[in-house]
Amino acid sequence: MSLFVSFEGPEGGGKTTQAQQLADALSAAGHSVVNTREPGGTPIGNQVRQLLLDHGSAGMQPQTEFLLFSASRAQLVREVIEPQLARGGVVLCDRFYDSSLAYQGYGHRLDLAELQRTTRLATGGRVPDLTFLMDIDAQAGLQRRRAQGGQWNRLDGYALDFHERVRTGFLQLAAAEPARWVVLDASAGAAQLQAAVLQHVLARLAAAGR
Numbered sequence: 001m002s003l004f005v006s007f008e009g010p011e012g013g014g015k016t017t018q019a020q021q022l023a024d025a026l027s028a029a030g031h032s033v034v035n036t037r038e039p040g041g042t043p044i045g046n047q048v049r050q051l052l053l054d055h056g057s058a059g060m061q062p063q064t065e066f067l068l069f070s071a072s073r074a075q076l077v078r079e080v081i082e083p084q085l086a087r088g089g090v091v092l093c094d095r096f097y098d099s100s101l102a103y104q105g106y107g108h109r110l111d112l113a114e115l116q117r118t119t120r121l122a123t124g125g126r127v128p129d130l131t132f133l134m135d136i137d138a139q140a141g142l143q144r145r146r147a148q149g150g151q152w153n154r155l156d157g158y159a160l161d162f163h164e165r166v167r168t169g170f171l172q173l174a175a176a177e178p179a180r181w182v183v184l185d186a187s188a189g190a191a192q193l194q195a196a197v198l199q200h201v202l203a204r205l206a207a208a209g210r
């Protein structure tokens, strides 16, 4: 049964872990699952990812940033997401266009309606069936990310008020489309989160199979 699930949220919300655990659980249950991410997920997208996250790109304009995320997305949709959905499989994506609306729209204050127009071009109109917001306070999320010792990329280095606007943006996007979004408190334990994520996805798969 085809299902497209995206994971969204500020830094440090544990999206990547949740997506991986969900992929494992669904695969074990016999589903065909592709777990991918943005920016990246394709050879071209991975080159764009390097350009975006590299500290050497310090002078990058918000508009350039948005167009590069969109470019990576256009490639991922056509090369990975659409073929897997056409095969009747499940796609999990660690960030999708909602991240552009939250980071480049709310964070950098680019015009949301303009971003949405280009996003449509990039995605061909594809919208996730289900989107999890792993919600976390911006400062707590950044601290978590530092503590985990992961890569500290160029965007992590934006000021705290930027990250606070991003979090607010995600909450507003979720509130505007409650049928698509599930908001989870990312400060809960990983096992509890995993159970909630799996329960929502299994319910969607069951509904789709009816």
Ligand code: TYD
Pocket: 010, 011, 012, 016, 038, 039, 053, 069, 094, 095, 096, 097, 098, 099, 100, 101, 103, 104, 153, 155, 156
């Ligand atoms: P990544 O290392 O994948 O971080 P995370 O684990 O938080 O997903 O880096 C992706 C960064 O790019 C992250 O800071 C969010 C940002 N981003 C945008 O600003 N706009 C976008 O459209 C996307 C997809 C990501």
